[in-house]
Amino acid sequence: MTKLVLFAAAAALAASAASAQPLSPYASAGQQQAAMKDGRVSSEALVRAYFDRIAEIDRAGPKLNSVIALSPRAITDARRLDAERAAGKLRGPLHGIPVLLKDNIEADIGLPTTAGSLALADNVTGRDAPIVKRLTDAGAVILGKTNLSEWANFRSTRSISGWSAVGGLTRNPYSLDRTACGSSSGSGAAIAAGIGAVAIGTETNGSITCPAAMTGVVGLKPTVGLVSRTHIVPISPAQDTAGPMTRTVADAAAVLSVLAGSDPADPATAQADGKKADYLKALDRNALKGQRIGVWNPMKGRLPELDLAFDRALQDLKAAGAELIELKGPPEAELEKVGSTSGELLRWEFKAALNDYLATTPPAVKARTLDALIAFNKSEPREMPLFGQEIFEQAAKAPPAADAAMQAKRAEIRKLAAAALDRMLADGKVVAIVAPSGGPAAIVDPVTGGRFFGSPSTLPAVSGHPHLTVPMGQVGGAPVGISFLGPAWSEARLLGLGFAYEQQSRARREPDFLASVAKRPDVAEAFDPR
Secondary structure (H helix, E strand, O other): OOOOOOOOOOHHHOOOOOOOOOOOOOOOHHHHHHHHHOOOOOHHHHHHHHHHHHHHHHOOOOOOOOEEEEOOOHHHHHHHHHHHHHOOOOOOOOOOOEEEEEOOEOOOOOOOOOOOOHHHOOOOOOOOOHHHHHHHHOOOEEEEEEOOOHHHHOOOOOOOOOEEOOOEEOEEOOEEEEEOOOOOHHHHHHHHOOOOOEEEEEEOOOOOHHHHHHOOOEEEEOOOOOEOOOOEOOOOOOOOEEEEEEOOHHHHHHHHHHHEOOEOOEHHHOOHHHHOOOHHHHOOOOOOOOOEEEEOOOOOOOOHHHHHHHHHHHHHHHHOOOEEEEOOOOOHHHHHHHHHHHHHHHHHHHHHHHHHHHOOOOOOOOOOOHHHHHHHHHHOOOOOOOOOOHHHHHHHOOOOOOOHHHHHHHHHHHHHHHHHHHHHHHHHOOOEEEEEOOOOOOEOOOOOOOOOOOOOOHHHHHHOOOEEEEEEEEEOOEEEEEEEEOOOOOHHHHHHHHHHHHHHHOOOOOOOOEOOHHHOHHHHHHHOOO
């Protein structure tokens, strides 16, 4: 894949095409900001270049299907921000930076917010989610909407991660036949492919961290309550959160500094203003020196190559000065209880949360309850050619939101998950825990599904604790990540540790857009030596 060359187009930037320096599509947001400051590129040029790249590799070429729609206002917004820059007004590190939004996040850019479903094809609300308002106030340009697992992977127990009726299947840029995971599949694949430097994903359990790890990017699930969820298509008020997906830890820190904050419409964020920080200030390449880091590998022995990649990551942590402490994980029965009970609770919470959301959608949206969505899917052939809607049907039978027994069960299971993580931290006297973020991406198989090696995402998801994943290399050409887990509100520390590891390991590699990792020369020769 050829490098993209971006040139400053505006004379006000004082850079001619002859003197402008090339900027890779894999440039970080920080590098893009430096190039705009130096007059080597404009925000408008960035937007146009990404539009071209989307046409080249997302709509055609490898056909990643990572972007559902492009903002019709992006170029106008970029020009306005370029004019502000020329006038000496800078809003911060995101000024003029194009940002992609997962298509369950509302933005007033003239596009519907579909959650990947044809039932929401007319869901043009004219509203900015508060996190989008924070981004645009900070100078970000909304580039477009990314594909996702339909309804954030919460329609069927047999769903195909990365597939939606609106956007089709998101493909993994490292191996087009493999999953990009979900549900923030388009956000991860787009950033991995150099279609943007910044995307926003959402997570209920693993929906930021899994696609980030499997597409070789950085993903941060913040503490639940640090970031507003208003005007985001919901699953669970107890577990939902939005967060950054980027190619560097520094970019994730810059974005979280903008996203974090209280929202009067979201009671869970009441503490956010008092807990948020300037996360860029937490970044220090020496942050691991002298720190006790807990090691937890619940996937150990399931794939030797993954164990080797994690061992290399541990050596990098040591080389950066960390003291590694082996931890004993929670009992398997405890983990199983957290996972199964959470699944039951999500179905209960989803029904009420989704019905409340649908009641606020425009009149053009005809399916205005979960029951109506179930009927719509049965009547629309394009919705269920690959899998059904068992989760929808189970959720429709769930108790009412005010059910006291279910509320007590949610409080109990959140406490159990938090205690499990906090106990590991306390018993090891460690400041954070590292674990493999999961195995390499499986081949997309609509018949039997792909192999899943596990993930550490459930405990932080159910407890509401933060979870950062950073690239730690590849297994057979497929990316894998290392997770950093910590107590509630510990994003600054996790980002600092993750940054120090990233600087030591330099483990991320750009994708080759192979049809399959089986096409790698060494593998192909082994498959067919003659």
